[in-house]
Amino acid sequence: MFNVNLVTRDGASIEFEADSTDTLLDAAAKANIFLPAVCREGGCGTCRVTRKAGIVSIGPYSKSALTDADRAAGDILLCRSKAYSDLQLSAPFDRAAVGFAPVPERGARVIDIAPAGAGAIRLALQYEDDPTHGRAAEFIPGQFMELKLPATSIARAYSLANTPNWDGTLEFLIRQHPQGAFSGYLRDSAKIGDLLLVKGPQGSFTADEASPSPRWFVAGGTGVAPMLSMLRQMVEFGMTQEARLIFGVNTEDELFATDAVKELSRSLPRLNVTLCVWQPGPNWTGFAGTPAEALAAALADGGARPDIYVCGPPALIEATEAIALAGSVSHDRIFSEQFSPA
C-alpha cells in the first residue's frame, strides 16, 4: 500500500492509503473519505487535482476533462488514476468539499416548475422533513445535487442556483435538451408535488472564501446557476469584495435569468456584469462575442489578478483557462465546473 497525502486549497492535509488496484477516488472512499467527483469516468474533470510528487497511472479520459496543458502542469483525475508510489497531491477545493460519510440521499418534492426563458427551466424542490437531516437545505454555493427521476434509474447532476436555507428549498436552472431524459420528464410529466430523490450536496466548485482577490465568474448558458448561488451568498453575507459576472449565450433570445442578475447588480455595488451574445442581432448593445472573449478584454484592462470561476460547456472551460493563463492568472486561481447535456 502507498500513502497518499492530499492538501486542500485551504491547507488541510488528508491522508489515505492506495495501491495500484483501485483508483484514488475508490481508495479514498474505502477510508470513508469522499472526494469531489461526478461522472467517475474521466469525463467531467470534477475530480481533477495536481500531482506534486509520486507516480500514478492514468486510465482513459476525455480531453475536455483534462487538457494536455493541464496534464503537462501535473494535473490528474482521481477517478482515472492509480497509485504506484507514495503520492503528494494538491487539490483545488477546500476541505469543506470533502465528505467523511457517504453523500446523503433525501426526498424532495417539486414546488415550482416554470420556464426561465430561452428553453431553460427553473425547477424548485423542497426537502421532505426527515429525522436525520431535518428539512434544512445545507450546501456550499457552487455545489450540485444529483436528481433522480421517480421510479427510474435516471439521475442527472445540476448546480444549485439559490443559497443554503432553512425551508429546504433547492433551485435549479436546467437547459432543456430535446432528447434528454430528464428534459423529457420536465417537459412532459413533471408536476407540483412530485417526489424526487436528491443526492447531495456534491462538488468542489465553491468560492475560495479566504482569498483576498476579486472574484470573476464566467458562465455559459445554465452555467450561470452556480454563479448566481455564489453571488447571492455574497449579498446575504454583506460581502463587499470586487466581483465580475461574465454571462454569455449564443443569441439574444437565449438570455435568461436577467432579473436575477439585475437584482444582484443592485445588491452588490462592486459587481460588474457583462452580458455576452455570440451572434447578436442589430439591436444588441452589449458585448458581442463569447464570455471567454469578454474575459480577455477585461483582463487586458489591468488591475489585480482575479480568482476565476468558470462554468459551462467544455469549449468555454478550455478557452477561459487558456485566456486566463495568458492574462497572468495563475493555474491554481482558475476554478472550473463543466456541464454536459442531460
Place this chain on the structure above:
Amino acid sequence: MFCYQCEQTYRSDEGAGCSGSKGMCGKDAATSDLQDVLLHVCEGIGQYLHRARALGATDVEADRFVLYAFFTTLTNVNFNAGKFVQLIAQAGEIKNRVKALYETAAAKAGKAPETLSGAATFIPAADMNGLLAQASEASVRKDAATLGEDVVGLRSLVLYGLKGVCAYAHHAEVLGEERDAIYEAVEHALDLLASEPKEIGPLLDEALALGRANFVAMEALDAANTGNFGTPEPTQVRMTPKKGKAVLVSGHDMKDLCAILEATKDKGINVYTHGELLPAHSYPKLKTYPHLAGNYGGAWQDQQKEFAEFPGPIVMTSNCLIEPQPRYRGRIFTAGPVGWPGIRHIDNGDFAIVAQAAAALPGFAEDAPEETVTIGFGRDTVLGVADKVIDAVKAGAIRHFFLVGGCDGAAPGRNYYTDFAEHAPKDTVVLTLGCGKYRFNRHDFGTIDGLPRLLDMGQCNDAYSALVVATKLAEAFGVGVNELPLSLIVSWFEQKAAAVLLTLLALGLRNVRLGPTLPAFLTPALVNVLVEKFGVLPITEAKADIEASLARAA
C-alpha cells in the same frame, strides 16, 4: 506574519512565535498581518484621543470602535481577512475625525496642536494587497534587532493586556456599562505604544496601569451582567441533552444569549450554553426562560467534535472559535467581533434566522441520562455565607482556598489543573472560574460543613467577583489578601487572561502560580521581573504545588 500572543504559539529551539502561512490557531498570514495594521491605525487614533482628552474633548464612538477593533484581534475571534480590510478603512476615517477633534480642541484652548508622527501619520492603503505591503510597519517585532527582545516582549505584554481590557470593556459596553476611566487608560496605552517606547520602566508601569484599568473593566462587566440579568445564584445545570430542537450558544456574550432566548421562545426549541456561557444559567433573568435547557459540551478546544455532533444551529458570540468543520459549517453563525470567511455573520442582534435553523434541523432524538453541575457562586452568594466560611476557617474545617481558574486548552500540560483540583485536600475549598473548570467540574468534591468544596464563580471576567470575596474575607480576618489562606492557580491561554494576570499583579497579589507554560513574549529577564517583583510562580507538579501552597500558608 508573526504572532506570539497566545499560549499555543509555535515553539522550537529557534524561538517562539507563529510565522509562515498560518498560525497554530488557524489564523492565516494575511489576517494576522491585517490585524497588526488595524492595531497600528488604532494606536494613531489613541494618540489623538489622548491629547484631545487632555484638552477636555472626547469621542466616545471612537473609543467604542477601538474596544471592538481590538477585540476582533484576540486569539480565536476573527479570521476573516476581508473584515479587517473594512475595519482598517473605518479606523482610518475615525483617525481623521479624532485628529480634527484634537486640532479643534487645541485651537479652542489657544494652543498649537502637536505635530505627531508614527501611527498618527500612517495612511492605510485602500486595498488588501496594499495593506499587506504595509504590515511590516505594524509588526510587533518591528525593530527587534535594535530594541532587544526584552523591550519587544514588554511592549507585547502591554499590547496583549490592552486587548484583554478592550474585550472586557466591549462586553460591558454592549450591555450599557461604560467607564470613562477605561477609555482614558486605553487611550494612554495606545499613545504609549505609538511612541515606540524603549525603556523597561514606563512599559512595566503601563502594564500595571492596564491591570488596574482591567479591574475597572471587570467591575463594569460585573455591573452590566448583574444589572441586566440579576445576581447569580446557586443553580443546578443540566449537562446532557433533552429530546427536541436545539440551539447552541457559545462565547461569553449574555446579551446575545438573551436575544437568542427571546427569538426562540414558545417555539419548542431548547437553548443550550457552551463553554464560557455556562454561568448564564445562574442569572435570574435568564433562568426565567424555561427553554434555557442546559449546557452542552466542554471547553473550547473540543468544539470541532462537539459541534459536529450537535443537531442544531450554533452561535459563536465571542472567543473561542476554531475552524468550522464541514459537518457544521452551514449551521454555525458568528456574532459581535467574531468572524470566519464563508460563515454567516449576524451583526444586528436579530437571531430570527437561528430560530428558523433550529426548527429546520433535526434536534436531539431523545433525552440523554440527566447529569448536572452546580454553578452560581458569585460574590454575593459566597459573601452571603461569609460568617459560615469564616467560622469554618477559624475552626480548622477549611484549611485553605485554591482558586483554580482561567482558560482551558489542548496542551497536555493542562492536566496539571485537573490533578491540582482533584488532589486538593478534603479540608480545602476549590474556587473556579473560566473555561478551565471543565477539566474537573463534574468531579464530586463533596462539602465542608454543608458548604460545597467546589465553588464555580463564573466566567473568566468573574475574577472580579473572586477579588471582591478575597478582599472582604481579608477585612474580616483583619489581614491583607496575601495573608489569607488562599492560593491562585491560574491557567492562561489568550489575552483576556493576560489582562486578568496584570490585574492580579497591579493589586499586589503575590504567589500567583501561572501555567501551563509562560507567555512566549516574556523573555527570561522579564519572567525574572515577574518572579522577583511580583512573586509569580511558574507551575511545577500539582501535588508539589499543593504542598508548597499549604506550607506557605501554614
